[in-house]
Amino acid sequence: MEKIVSLSKRRGFVFAGSEIYGGFANTWDYGPYGVQLKKNIQDFWWKTFVQERRDIAGLDSSILLNPKAWEASGHLGSFTDPLMDCKNCKERIRGDKLIEENLGIEKAAGKSLEEIGKIIKEENLKCPKCGKCDFTEARAFNMMFKTHQGVVAETATEAYLRPETAQGIFINFKNIQQNCRMQIPFGVAQIGKSFRNEITPGNFTYRTREFEQMEIEYFVNPNDKKVIKEKFEEWKEVSKKWFLDLGIKEEMLRFREHEKDELSHYSTMTFDVEYKFPFGWGELMGVAYRGCFDLTQHQEFSGKSMEYTDPQTNEKYIPHVIEPAFGLSRTTLITLLDAYTEDEIEGEPRVVMSFSPRIAPVKAAIFPLMKKPELQKVAKEIFDDLKSDFIIEYDESGAIGKRYRRQDEIGTPYCITVDFDTLEDDTVTLRFRDSAKQIRIKKDELGEALKYLIKENKLELEKNWSLTKNFK
Ligand SMILES: [Zn+2]
Numbered sequence: 001m002e003k004i005v006s007l008s009k010r011r012g013f014v015f016a017g018s019e020i021y022g023g024f025a026n027t028w029d030y031g032p033y034g035v036q037l038k039k040n041i042q043d044f045w046w047k048t049f050v051q052e053r054r055d056i057a058g059l060d061s062s063i064l065l066n067p068k069a070w071e072a073s074g075h076l077g078s079f080t081d082p083l084m085d086c087k088n089c090k091e092r093i094r095g096d097k098l099i100e101e102n103l104g105i106e107k108a109a110g111k112s113l114e115e116i117g118k119i120i121k122e123e124n125l126k127c128p129k130c131g132k133c134d135f136t137e138a139r140a141f142n143m144m145f146k147t148h149q150g151v152v153a154e155t156a157t158e159a160y161l162r163p164e165t166a167q168g169i170f171i172n173f174k175n176i177q178q179n180c181r182m183q184i185p186f187g188v189a190q191i192g193k194s195f196r197n198e199i200t201p202g203n204f205t206y207r208t209r210e211f212e213q214m215e216i217e218y219f220v221n222p223n224d225k226k227v228i229k230e231k232f233e234e235w236k237e238v239s240k241k242w243f244l245d246l247g248i249k250e251e252m253l254r255f256r257e258h259e260k261d262e263l264s265h266y267s268t269m270t271f272d273v274e275y276k277f278p279f280g281w282g283e284l285m286g287v288a289y290r291g292c293f294d295l296t297q298h299q300e301f302s303g304k305s306m307e308y309t310d311p312q313t314n315e316k317y318i319p320h321v322i323e324p325a326f327g328l329s330r331t332t333l334i335t336l337l338d339a340y341t342e343d344e345i346e347g348e349p350r351v352v353m354s355f356s357p358r359i360a361p362v363k364a365a366i367f368p369l370m371k372k373p374e375l376q377k378v379a380k381e382i383f384d385d386l387k388s389d390f391i392i393e394y395d396e397s398g399a400i401g402k403r404y405r406r407q408d409e410i411g412t413p414y415c416i417t418v419d420f421d422t423l424e425d426d427t428v429t430l431r432f433r434d435s436a437k438q439i440r441i442k443k444d445e446l447g448e449a450l451k452y453l454i455k456e457n458k459l460e461l462e463k464n465w466s467l468t469k470n471f472k
Contacts, residue, residue: 001278026201036361038332056187061168072301080140082116089130094199095138113138143196161195169217170294187218205333212328219319235287235324236271247356252276275334285326292318345436353411358457362412363390369419379418432460
């Protein structure tokens, strides 16, 4: 993890927040390459789950909701962490986290305050600061960030920064269903920031108080158990596949089903995708069957009907919902961890970020071999020719080997070099990041070649590629 934190800073992926003021605990800023990487991941998610599907609509709801919505959803009452204090050193800890860190995630999930206190005592789990096992009773601490809306203190309304994007979807269920003529089963997708006042954040960007989510609420007919089961299975499959399509190594992923119960107990059914972080397995996304709890609550608290009428059968019901919830910040972190590779090129050690081409922040870099006007001119022409279609960089400073290394460290999959042969035969060198292999290609074919490589998510052009006739 330290290597990733240091590379992230050195190469402009992620900086510590408010650094010039000595930092601000647990905040991180995404630098030029980090923001592009994160954007590519979120675009790929949107493309997979919104653009390419007819049954999912997009949404961008407010971070601030009417506080009644949080009352309805149960967040005001019970969105809490089990907080405990060490009686010896006064360290404040999260009981469930202490269990998770010592005994694994399975032992901690879904335990009550009482159970948490009991497990800690029985297993004699120690305070991470002083090593004693002497804690206060676990008590509930609400994790929502509170703020005020309005300028006059007396009349200002208490408001909350949303702890999840899901509720914005539920309160817009009728808007989308009716105005966009969606028929069940259908889903609504949203990407955005959420805020949780975590007691023990940490592990770089893994657990932060401000984070980004990519969530879908998928509405189904509660009486159609067959479809519910099919859709739940389908969401498990497409969620797994999405991470593999991102280029994440399969052996670093784990798929965990919480409960394999009868359909009647479906409300407890959850499926998680986890990643093998340097600190252990950690959650990346989950598919949960949420029943009709949220819509029913909003109907009750708002007085507005959340009922759906089936246009074919006239059957009326409050839909049930399957929720695939992905962490965008966490997915960005695992692409950094997963891509980090140390290898050797011509006997020289190098660090290379092996991002899959579809999410690499920079797709190609263009270099004149040397700072000679005739080479610079051609290289700049190529840059201008490609810049509207791809995120690319132009670099003419330093030795060519140094420039390759720099691009390797930010994970640029392809490098294009203009040399003296270019002036003779209009070909350039196209270098592939992971193998450091080089081929020559006509400069007029670069656009097509890059488009093909990125679309197919390929690290190298194969020999029989249709425009390969000009290879030397
Ligand atoms: Zn202590």
